[in-house]
Amino acid sequence: MSQALLTVIGEDRPGIVAAVTQALFTADCSIGDASMMRLGGYFTIMQVIDYPRDLGSVEMALDPAIKRLNLRVHLDPISSVALTADMPNTRVTVYGADHPGIVAGVTGALAAIGFNVIDLESESSGSAERPLYVMVIQGYAPEGVESVRKAVVPLREREGVEIGVHPIEAAVF
Template identity: 40%
Template sequence: MNELAITVIGRDRPGIVADVAEVLAGLGANLTDSTMTRLRGHFAMTLVCSGPAAPQVEAALEPLTADGQLLATVRIVRGDGAALSGGEPYVMSVHGADRLGIVAAVTRVLAEAGGNITDLTTRLSGSLYVLVAEVELAPEVVERVTARLAEVGRGLDVEVTLRRSESDVL
């Protein structure tokens, strides 16, 4: 079995998830990880599945992309990407007035501390900007990162919080 990363982007419409999932199920592909969202009227999905060869999946997705409304890409991925955990789970949230450079500034603090962002979402609602990120951090850097994020937040006039997160319970 091949492990594949598939992305689908395009103008949102009802049924995209069902269409893609049906194609993959029809090929015998097992969907293992995914994230899907709508961004200002556009749909974006990234998923990892195990199944047939990439060219076979690309061909099967072709009817969904034929009208030019969706773009799908398929790539082989290696199993070594899952072992990147380098710390404990935290949630960082940022909110305040929208301004240029918020994402760059707060993610740089995390990167400099060796933090790994595992999920990040931003939303703009009027003039309010909200960012929520799931982050893995080594316990020994958390106090320093929290202080640095507060300093960066003051400079951007946004509130930044970092709190310990509970691991997924399955």
């Protein structure tokens, strides 16, 4: 089996996930890590797939779904070994009145302490007059949660946002 990263984008409507995964199933692919979500008016899929033959046959299997649902699809072969497999140890939650620069400011401060973003989800909501921005970042802080707490202190003032820093500890019971 070889691995590829499959990207799918299309105007959101019911049936996209079903059509794409059914096509992959018929092409003998299996699905690994996946992120599927609506962004704006679009539905997006990014997922790791294992495929048995060549990527051409995967594309061929996806073709009817692509045409019927007007999807854009991209396939990148990837090596099967992750370069870094750090588990997230820190969750950073950010919310505040939406304005340009929040993400750049926060992630810049995190990058400066070697923080590796593993997962970032954000959402703009609230009313047009009072837009609210909410972001949740999970990642690995090589110097621990306290280093993240210190790094974000100046941002609260500068960006006028609330920032929470929480350890991610998986408790095995």
